[in-house]
Amino acid sequence: MGPADRLDLSVPAFRPAPLRDEAVYPASGLRPAGFAALDGVFDDALCDALIAAFDAVGGHTASLVKGVQSAGIRRSRVLWFDAESSPDPDLTAAVDRRMAEVTALLNRTRFGFALDGFDEAFQIARYDAEIAGGYIRHVDRGEGPRARRRKLGISIQLSAPEEYEGGDLILEPQAVPITGPRRRGTAIAFPSYVVHEVTPVTRGCRYSFVAWVHGPGFV
């Protein structure tokens, strides 16, 4: 019997390890309201598959709202990742399952927001050194019918830290800015009213996966 005979083809292609409730926080050990990070949300196979899904189509130049583009504000390419753009239903299912799990865990342990779903497709973004890819300080909430319902943003680092320089996700949940961890597969979560930026990439390229979770307005 060769090794191929022992392959169990019923095993799904994407099986990230169970989520551990082991949030990582800045070195101070403080847990500022308005920021959470969770390691191991996507495994390498999921990160690789999402990068490949992006590269297969190359994404389009990111816009702000209603197709408005401003290179002074945001320089990146994005792909809206959903059942239509996904190359593989197993990948879509694995990502959907994991995002539901991670949202439930983070909201239960950290945020406690009233949330009612994902109203927008997930976003895969690519920031290239050639164009000093980045995104200046901004908040994710806006005036539009969906943007006003954004409550929680979750950014997952798809690239390994050594693949790029710059490209830090910096958040300002309180007075002291926090630089998000760069570990591959780590999720960084923050309320959609928190100011944040992606500093310009100076070498290589950074891919991220971003989900927004929606709900009734903050009252």
Ligand SMILES: O=C(O)CCC(=O)C(=O)O
């Ligand atoms: O790439 C990231 O990690 C964050 C992107 C972002 O802030 C956004 O798309 O609103």
Ligand SMILES: [Fe+2]
């Ligand atoms: Fe943002």
